Amino acid sequence: MTVALKKNLSDDLTSVTAGQAAQGCYHCGLPVPAGCDFQLEIDGDRQPFCCPACRAVAGAIIAGGLGNFYQFRTELNSRAEAEVDAEDYRIYDTPELQQSFVQQLDDGTRRAQLLIEGITCAACVWLIEHYLDGYGAVTGVKVNAHTHRCVVDWQPEAGRLSDLMAALAAIGYRPMPATDDRLQDLQRRESRQALLRLGVAGIGMMQVGMVAIGLYAGGLQGIGETWEHLLRWVSMLIATPVVFYSARPFFSGALRVLRARHLSMDVPVAMAIGGAYAASCWATLFGGGEVYFDSVSMFTFFLLLGRYLEMRARHRNAAASGRLAHLLPLSVRRVRRSEAGEEIADVAVKQLQVGDCIRVRAGETFACDGEVLEGRSGAVEAMLTGEAEPVLKQPGDRVSAGTLNTDGSLLVEVKALGQHTQLSAIEQLVEQAQQEKPSQVALADRVAGYFVGVVLIVTGLVGWFWYHQAPEQAFWICLSVLVVTCPCALSLATPTALTTAIDTLRRRGLLVTRAHVVEGLEKVTCVVFDKTGTLTQGEPRVEDVVVTGELSRQRCLAVAAALETGSNHPLARAFADYSGTVFAEGIETVTGSGVSGRIDGRDYRLGTADFAAAGAPPPAGAGQWLALSVTDATSGRVQLLAWFSLRDQVRERAAAAVAALREELQLEVVLLSGDSSSATAEVAAAVGIANYRGGATPQDKLDYIQARQRYGDVVMMVGDGINDIPVLSGADVSVAMGSASDLAQTRADSILLNGQLEQLPAALVFARRARRTIRQNLGWAAGYNGLALPLAAMGWVPPYAAALGMSASSLVVVLNALRLGRR
Structure with missing residues (x-):
């Protein structure tokens, strides 16, 4: 909460809260026991406290220069713990425990995901953020008032996490790690509380309805004044917990957005419930007019029912994403070998270290990367790639955490654990995509805010009209207008469909890392492919060596392997089998051209003809040719030593994918490659691409993309490797192959985990279907509000029917979005 927002809080609300505090403990509001003299001077006044803990917490807040918190909070705090001991949090400084909720960032900063207990209002968020900002070790703090989740970035050399957690506890907020177990517990508590509110509203609705039957029957047949007053009082007593407990989320939500000078659907709902209840109480206490406690209870129940079902759908989508804790085993079988023999022990996954060996039997899940x-077996990697068929694993192959061993027993060396696994990286990318707000959702939110404002104006005009036509009906018609036109369905129409689409694409093997991808895929007009590692397998092999200089064939291969040491370019893997006999130093990579380095005091180059062979033409023949040359130290003359012919296999279904893009979806397909023109032409002919270009530098690719965009094309780029990073960043929608470099994957909007190119046209078709679903949802929401508003304004929709209609409209869009994922 910003300081500007803090200054805009209501003075009336401030005085009420301060007054409540003054009657009891200044911190928590509880009664001060007789004879207690726990006081503290705040703003020149002696304030009472119920216990030393509350006084200590208030003292810490005041000492931090954050005394304004008490002026602008909207709810009283929970009672402080008896004592805060920093040693209680020392356990969270252990690296093994931090693996589950602390992430190491590239700049050395660490990021902790915490859940905070005790947050009651937006002022609590302001206090936590500003209090932690006062610590020199902290570089950033973000608190979510809805989920009670806190993200803290801090420098480990400047302070310990336990000190930050103890500081939070000292001001009355108990932090805990935001692990999967705790997040699931939070969801369970949210569901339990929602069910309890719904249950209270349901029981109240039924009981008030029974009493209302007597009132309505008495109105028709006659009823004594005493009995009428009694039934009204009974109705009010039953409806009161419905309004003050069950309907509380609507009031707190409305208050929150009004303080922030915004409008949401909670505003008209809170006005409707509060207004109907207040008017009915007035009629009960002072006589005259009708009471509608049954209507208040009924539409509160229907509203809560709609929100509960929406919450269940949201939780179901989150569960479908596959949490890490659900996939990994709790213990593993660790194997240690020595001269004395083999020692096998069952240990917890958290006790594993990189370099340990574990035995994974058939039917078990891999706990690490x-x-x-030793051994041969199949591994089902559907969670990562969407491919259900087992992939053969044998000595030298990599396995990933969360995948399933199907056939035989394997001995696996641990390479990565916890947050460093591929599964964890995918999980973080999914969360990143879900946290982003695409333009469609942002537009819907803005429209919903304006729509609420229009509804309030229309309600005022309708009330003015009916006040002059039928004053006894004016209030209830306004109530119906407020409820029936609540834009819940409008706000839910887009995000529910997008969330379902992102999860469905992930299960098919396309991991969406930017939320705008689903929106962008539907508009794509041109698809641009890279060659090596994209249309081809990315595993080239040396087919021929043409020696032109003083070195032997084996020496040339060894020099080339030394120059490619450490490179993650697909072409470097072609020389991996020849490494180990020669070593290079001062290796430099020229993106799109080749590599250079010094071996035994001589400068060598390996790469394209222009880079390594001074433009000399390569030998005739198919394949991609790389030149190896050496530069004379005295004359500076470049001597060509050898030509290497490399050939890479085209992906099995690349031609079918290109055909589907061109013929079925009517998109233009282009091949841009930095490889030679002959090699590019060979691959283009094999997959059926007529528009291609070889020898393209990264800048050439980017220029081509930007030129197409200037002509109005929406371009999707599919690439692999570091040289594709500029064009991946510049394309409207970019896809990196699952085997791409880490840097390329971070710059891409999505990752094709399983490497199956046929998923690309399928994703484009699915994006169009998702777009249709969004349009259906928006059409339904707009049509419903357009029809319901005039009917309610004419007095044809009673309040309970308005609540039922609004809840039904929200459920329709949610169920329609869920249907998208099942088709």
């Missing part, structure tokens, strides 16, 4: 040392 690792390398197979």
Whole structure:
């Protein structure tokens, strides 16, 4: 909560809260026991406290220069704990425990995900953020008032996490790690509380309805004044917990957005419930007019029912994403070998370290990323790639955490654990995509805010009209207008469909890392492919060596392997089998051209003809040719030593994918490659691409993309490798292959985990279907509000029917979005 927002809080609300505090403990509001003299001077006045803990918490807040918190909070705090001991949080400084909720960032900063207990209002968020900002070790703090989740970035060399957690506890907010177990517990508590509110509203609705039957029957047949007053009082007593407990989320939500000078659907709902209840109480206490406690209870129940079902759908989508805790085993079988024999022990996953060996039997899940040392078996990697068929794993192959061993027993060396696994990285990317707000959702939110404002104006005009036509009906018609036109369905129409679409694409093997992808895929007009590692397998092999200089064939291969040491370019893997006999130093990579380095005091180059062979033409023949040359130290003359012919296999279904893009979806398909023109032409002919270009530098690719965009095309770029990073960043929608470099994947909007190119046209078709679903949802929401508003304004929709209609409209869009994922 910003300081500007803090200054805009209501003075009336401030005085009420301060007054409540003055009657009891200044911090928590509880009664001060007789004879207690726990006081503290705040703003020149002696304030009472119920216990030393509350006084200590208030003292910490005041000492931090944050005394304004008490002026602008909207609810009283929970009673402080008896004592805060920093040693209680020392356990969270252990690296093994931090693996589950602390992330190491690239700049050395650490990021902790915490859940905070005790948050009651937006002022609490302001207090936590500003209090932690006062610590020199903290570089950033973000608190979500809805989920009670806090993200803290801090420098480990400047302070310990336990000190930050103890500081939060000292001001009355108990922090805990935001692990999967705790997040699931939070969801369970949210569901339990929602069910309790719904249950209270349901029981109240039924009981008030029974009493209302007597009132309505008495109105028709006659009823004594005493009995009428009694029934009204009974109705009020039953409806009161419905309004003050069950309907509380609507009031708190309305208050929150009004303080922030915004409008949401909670505003008209809170006005409707509060207004109907207040008017009915007035009629009960002072006589005259009708009471509608049954209507208040009924539409509160229907509103809560709609929100509960929406919450269940949201939780179901989150569960479908596959949490790490659900996939990994709790313990593993660790194997240690020595001269004395083999020692096998069952240990917890958290006790594993990189370099340990574990035995994974058939039917068990891999607990880590690792390398197979012994055995042969299949692994189902559907959670990562969407491919249900087992992939053969044998010595030297990598396995991933969360995947399933199907056939035989494997001995695996641990390479990565916890947050460093591929599964955890995918999980973080999914969360990133879900946290982003695409333009469609942002537009819907803005429209909903304006719509609420229009509804309030229309309600005022309708009330003015009916006040002059039928004053006894004016209030209830306004109530119906407020409820029936609440834009819940409008706000839910887009995000529910997008969330379902992102999860469905992930299950098919396309991991969406930016939320705008689903929106962008539907508009794509041109698809641009890279060649190596994209249309081809990315595993080239040396097919021929043409020696032109003083070195032997084996020496040339060894020099080339030394120059490619450490490179993650697909072409470097072609020389991996020849490494180990020669070593290079001062290796430099020229993106799109080649590599250079010094071996035994001589400068070598390996790469394209222009880079390594001074433009000399390569030998005739198919394949991609790389030149190896050496530069004379005295004359500076470049001597060509050898030509290497490399060939890479085209992906099995690349031609079918290109055909589907061109013929079925009517999109233009282009191949841009930095490889030679002959190699590019060979691959283009094999997959059926007529528009291609070889020898393209990264800048050439980016220029081509930007030129197409200037002509109005929406371009999707599919690439692999570091040289594709500029064009991946510049394309409207970008897809990195699952085997791409880490840097390329971070710059891409989505990752094709399973490497199956046929998923691309399927994703484009699915994006169009998702777009249709969004349009259906928006059409339904707009049509419903357009029809319901005039009917309610004419007095044809009673309040309970208005609540039922609004809840039904929200459920329609949610169920329609869920249907998208099942088709």
